[in-house]
Amino acid sequence: MAINRYEFNKQHVIANKGKFLNTTKLHVIEKSYQDQYIISREGDRLDLLSYEFYSDSRYWFILANANNLGKGTLDVPAGKQIRIPPYSIISELRNTLQKTEEER
Numbered sequence: 001m002a003i004n005r006y007e008f009n010k011q012h013v014i015a016n017k018g019k020f021l022n023t024t025k026l027h028v029i030e031k032s033y034q035d036q037y038i039i040s041r042e043g044d045r046l047d048l049l050s051y052e053f054y055s056d057s058r059y060w061f062i063l064a065n066a067n068n069l070g071k072g073t074l075d076v077p078a079g080k081q082i083r084i085p086p087y088s089i090i091s092e093l094r095n096t097l098q099k100t101e102e103e104r
Helices: 046-054 057-067 089-103
Strands: 011-014 018-021 036-039 081-084
Touching: 046 057, 046 081, 057 081, 057 089
Parallel strands: none
Antiparallel strands: 011 018, 036 081
């Protein structure tokens, strides 16, 4: 099941301005013995790596968070070691996001 990182965000309505979502703040993705590591190549992008390892390009933000990347671009510098958290992190993040938004 795909995770939508905005799924649990509460909406705010401001008169004459529209609807806004709370900011999603992802927790640090801890290192695990199940993590995989790769060395990026020329042309690698977070969304393409996400599709390769998670079969869904929407999980690029997991790779960005785990590797402190993605500040304005999906491009990954060539020759950089990239940590790929295990697929199980997706359900863990989903539960964490839901719990966080319920507590707001």
